[in-house]
Amino acid sequence: MMRSDPRTLQLNEQGQLKHFLTLDGLSKDILTEILDRAESFLSMGEQSVKKVPLLRGKTVVNLFFENSTRTRTTFELAAKRLSADVINLNIETSATSKGESLMDTLQNLEAMQSDMFVVRHQDSGAPHFIAEHCSPNVAIINAGDGRHAHPTQAMLDMLTIRRNKGQFEGLKVAIVGDILHSRVARSELHALKTLGVAEVRLVGPKTLVPEYFSELGATICHDLKAGLNDVDVIVMLRLQKERMAGALLPSESEFYRLYGLTEESLSWAKPDAIVMHPGPINRGVEISSEVADGDHSVILSQVTNGIAVRMAVMSMAMSGQVQEQQALAEGEG
Amino acid sequence: MKLRISNGRVIDPSQNLDAVTDLFVEDHRIVAIGDAPLGFEEADEVDASGRWILPGIVDVAVALREPGYTQKGSIASEGRAAVSGGVTTLICPPNTKPIVDTPAVAALIQDKADDAGMANVFPIGAITQGLGGETLSNMVALTDAGCVALSNGRNSYANNRVLSRALEYAATHDLLVVFHPDDRSLSEGGCAHEGVMSTMHGLAGIPETAETIALMRDLLLVEKTGVRAHFARLSCAKSVEMIADAKASGLDVTCDVALHNLLLTDEVLKEFDGQYHVLPPLRSENDRLTLIEGLKAGAINAICSDHQPHEKMAKIAPFAATEPGMANVEVLLPLALRLMDEGDLPLELLLQALTTGPAACFGLEAGSLAVGSFADFIVFDSTVTWTWDASERKSKGRNSGFSGEELTGRVLQTYISGQLVYSLS
Numbered sequence: 001m002m003r004s005d006p007r008t009l010q011l012n013e014q015g016q017l018k019h020f021l022t023l024d025g026l027s028k029d030i031l032t033e034i035l036d037r038a039e040s041f042l043s044m045g046e047q048s049v050k051k052v053p054l055l056r057g058k059t060v061v062n063l064f065f066e067n068s069t070r071t072r073t074t075f076e077l078a079a080k081r082l083s084a085d086v087i088n089l090n091i092e093t094s095a096t097s098k099g100e101s102l103m104d105t106l107q108n109l110e111a112m113q114s115d116m117f118v119v120r121h122q123d124s125g126a127p128h129f130i131a132e133h134c135s136p137n138v139a140i141i142n143a144g145d146g147r148h149a150h151p152t153q154a155m156l157d158m159l160t161i162r163r164n165k166g167q168f169e170g171l172k173v174a175i176v177g178d179i180l181h182s183r184v185a186r187s188e189l190h191a192l193k194t195l196g197v198a199e200v201r202l203v204g205p206k207t208l209v210p211e212y213f214s215e216l217g218a219t220i221c222h223d224l225k226a227g228l229n230d231v232d233v234i235v236m237l238r239l240q241k242e243r244m245a246g247a248l249l250p251s252e253s254e255f256y257r258l259y260g261l262t263e264e265s266l267s268w269a270k271p272d273a274i275v276m277h278p279g280p281i282n283r284g285v286e287i288s289s290e291v292a293d294g295d296h297s298v299i300l301s302q303v304t305n306g307i308a309v310r311m312a313v314m315s316m317a318m319s320g321q322v323q324e325q326q327a328l329a330e331g332e333g
Numbered sequence: 334m335k336l337r338i339s340n341g342r343v344i345d346p347s348q349n350l351d352a353v354t355d356l357f358v359e360d361h362r363i364v365a366i367g368d369a370p371l372g373f374e375e376a377d378e379v380d381a382s383g384r385w386i387l388p389g390i391v392d393v394a395v396a397l398r399e400p401g402y403t404q405k406g407s408i409a410s411e412g413r414a415a416v417s418g419g420v421t422t423l424i425c426p427p428n429t430k431p432i433v434d435t436p437a438v439a440a441l442i443q444d445k446a447d448d449a450g451m452a453n454v455f456p457i458g459a460i461t462q463g464l465g466g467e468t469l470s471n472m473v474a475l476t477d478a479g480c481v482a483l484s485n486g487r488n489s490y491a492n493n494r495v496l497s498r499a500l501e502y503a504a505t506h507d508l509l510v511v512f513h514p515d516d517r518s519l520s521e522g523g524c525a526h527e528g529v530m531s532t533m534h535g536l537a538g539i540p541e542t543a544e545t546i547a548l549m550r551d552l553l554l555v556e557k558t559g560v561r562a563h564f565a566r567l568s569c570a571k572s573v574e575m576i577a578d579a580k581a582s583g584l585d586v587t588c589d590v591a592l593h594n595l596l597l598t599d600e601v602l603k604e605f606d607g608q609y610h611v612l613p614p615l616r617s618e619n620d621r622l623t624l625i626e627g628l629k630a631g632a633i634n635a636i637c638s639d640h641q642p643h644e645k646m647a648k649i650a651p652f653a654a655t656e657p658g659m660a661n662v663e664v665l666l667p668l669a670l671r672l673m674d675e676g677d678l679p680l681e682l683l684l685q686a687l688t689t690g691p692a693a694c695f696g697l698e699a700g701s702l703a704v705g706s707f708a709d710f711i712v713f714d715s716t717v718t719w720t721w722d723a724s725e726r727k728s729k730g731r732n733s734g735f736s737g738e739e740l741t742g743r744v745l746q747t748y749i750s751g752q753l754v755y756s757l758s
Contacts, residue, residue: 024533103649123651124535125605133649146653147535183535212532 009131013327016320019131019140020313022149023190031158031194037312038159041081042305054315055084058115062088064143065102065121070279071143071153074303075118078310084116102126103133110135116318117141124148124183139321141314147181152313153278154187156306158195160298161233163305164274168195174227174269176203176259177237177286180210180248184278185237193217203227204259207248224259228268236261236277236287252285261287266296274298335359335373336751341381341712345388346685347701356386358708361750365704381712384745387666387684389421389709391691391700393589394565394637395662397454398729400441401430406642406729408442411662412451414640414728416755418663419744421709422692422699423452427459428486434459434470436478443479451754453709455481455697457511460499466490469499473506481695482563484511487612497554504560509695511563512551514572515613519543524653526568526616530599536652539614541569548572552579555586563694564588566639568613570623577632587694588632590624591639592668593659595676597621597734607648607655608734611639625676628686635691636669636683638662642730660730664721666713667740708751715742 010019010026017030044050060079062072072088079086091105102121109117116139119127124146131140144150158168165171173192179185179202192200202209203221214220221227228234239255249255261275275287275296283289292299336358343366344351350366357365357373364370395415398406415423425442427433433442439456446454458475460483462468472483483503490496503510520543525531527538548564552575555562564576567590576588593611598618601609609615627633641658648655661668669687672678688700702710718741723731747755 101646101650102654103646121651123653125653126651128605129651145535145651147537149535186533186535210532212529215529216533 009128012320012324014323016323017313017317018320018324019127020151020317021127021131021140021142023151023154023187023194024149026194028194028196031155031191034155034309034312034316035159035162037316038155038305038308041308041311050081051083052081053083055079055082055318058084058318059113060084060086060116060118060314061109061112061114062086062118063091063109063120064089065091065119065126066144068120068144070303071120074306075141075143075310078307078314079118081307082311082315087114102129106130106134110138114138116314118143120144122146137321137325139317141317144183147183147186149187150183151187152306152310153184154191155313156302156309157184157188157235157276157278158191159305159309160276160302161274163301164298165232168192168197171197171233172199172201172231173197173233173235174201174203174221174231175235175237176224176227176261178208178239178243179204179213179237180208181240181243182237188235189213189216189218201227201231205249208243224265225268228265231269232273234261234266234269234273234275236275236281238278238280239282239286256285259286260284261291263288263290263294266291276302279303334751335376336708337369337373337376337378338381338386338710338712339378341384341386343386343702344680344684345702346681347388347689348703350702351681356702356710358751361708363702363704363706363708366702379712379746385713385715386702387419387711387713388688388700388702389711389747389749390419390665390687391422391697392420392637392640392662392665393424393635393691393695394591395420395423395425395640396428396642396658397425397442398642399429399445400438404644405647408445408454409449409451410727410729411640411642412446412449412454413755414660414663414726415452416747416749417727417744418638418665419711419713419747420638420662420665421452421711421747421749422455422697424455424457424481424695426486427457427484428464432459432464433457433475433480434462434464436471436474439475439478439480453699453749455479455695457481458483460485460503460510461490461495464488467495469502472503472508476506476508481697482509482511484513484565487513487515489517493550493554497558500554500558500560504558507561509561509563511565513565514544514547514551514567516543516547519546524610524614524657525602526599526614528599528617530602534602534605536602541571541616544569544613545571545575548575552584552586556584562586566591566594566613567624567633568594568616568620570620573623573627573632577627577630580632587634589635589637589691589694590628590633592636592661592665593639593734595621595624595636595672596668601734605652606734607650607652608659608732608736610652610655610657611659612657625672625678628678629682634686634694636686637691638665640728641732642728643732644729645731648732659733660728661733661735663727664735664740666744667742668735670715670742709749711744711748712746713742714745717741717743719743
């Protein structure tokens, strides 16, 4: 019996996005289309009128089961620039804390006849679950699920890399820090491999970099100097404070000493290396202020690129979803 | 009452029998195989031409959910499911509500099972009160009330001292203890085998060491206390080696494996489907193959369904938030037969692991068609292919990773003590 693999669940019959759940399995063509479309929205952001009518009349619900001001805000802005109506729901503080199941919450939202759910959830696979169990004409956009995927963040990072480096071929990329808990790292790994970089290095202690990633095409480095040697792109991940309680690390200061990005450790990378961070940054924990605010840092442009990428993904998924509905309607007619 | 089952292919590993012959039943027992004893001229006859006649299956892990969780299953519903799958004897775990830590609960389960008239039901008693892992239960009273073994399930013991004393006390009275090796401090929060698949899909992993560390500790304590021990639901290749080594060194222990761990691996995680959420988790292909080798080599004694029915909503959630377990008792035999092709496991060995193997682990008089045995047997169509539809299920639980699959082979009739308790309509 065929079940819905998340990698095929998100595509319609023509192979276009109708949801955006994971980068795993998406072709280079689709990733490039997202980047190209985002590029066109970027130039639009510089104009005085920033809106396009691609989602006019559509209702987008930001469904955040886990708090995130930054991601939610950029999704909201992206939806509004596409002329959609936007509702923000912080489920974390409402229904589910009263014991309502995710399924109950979804059925209520379904009755509101929304067109798109932007979902952030603490459980890996939750957006896939919602895509399977929701009314079929709602497009689901994954805004981060557990440790599994954060595909829009990864794509905005790809846009940032392409705008700075021109292409992906031949690039060496280091992702440093808490890989174990990072949905960003997992999605970036898929994107970077698909887009054809030369090498992806995952850097950190064994407690935070599972050995299994080597079977997924990454190079594992436990030493920062070896990890950063000659790289073009450095992605620093946020270190959550609760990792110390889990006995994964002795202290922030020891982590900073071994894996923190400073002017000195930055010098091990290529002279024109760029420094990225999905934010919010912990200064003095994973990155020094000098580097975060320095010439190599592209952290703030990541935020700008994030709006454009989210506009691109939302408009593509909505159009793929609408086409599927039309095809289904014609099939029935 | 006299019954003649004629012309079936009678396969019984307990007596190395595999022949087309006749089986004769009188007063609940098998009285002859082959030639009719005197007085069978007028017996009722079942024509089993072209069918297999097999000993009733002994399943050491069927959760009946009653008392306490009747939204998931009942003694009647799961008993019916069991016999429709050819299971004539089953052992149920102590994690009901209330827990099987008093003779009254053990008696209640057996009384209700008798009323239902389905499979023979043997409960496992809780070895500590409330499965809390701190205070010993009245083990002898539980055994006198019909419990075939004592266990703390997958619940932890408060510490090794309590565990050690529980085993010493059980050993004093020659009671059987069932272990589910799991170091909770390593498995806590995990929902999938720790490996490439769980890493890639961001699911919290359960390392192999959660099982092997607990298993090693348990084996050392079994050796020290001399308690009779059965190890339940092994999932790791290393565990098979450890059990084989223990047996080779003279330790008298037995063990079982859940059928889904023999058929599936963590490869299925890519579907994020909570139907595959089981504990212990589905592990790697190497683990799966080593478990099968363990069966062949005699390290593993029994295959069970690890039947755990759930209400629908228990599985309607993101993977980690679903309740673990599958409900497969109804299709145990056709699924197990896949191991002949997929695991190169001989039929006789497979049937042994479903009948005499588990019966011997728990000292039950079951799983054999030898003359003098209880006439618990099934009539099986080994060639029919059919689809396992939800609508046909007897179990209240529809949860399975095998739903909707095409199966080969089906139980047509089930007899317990010579009485027909199930017939495929």
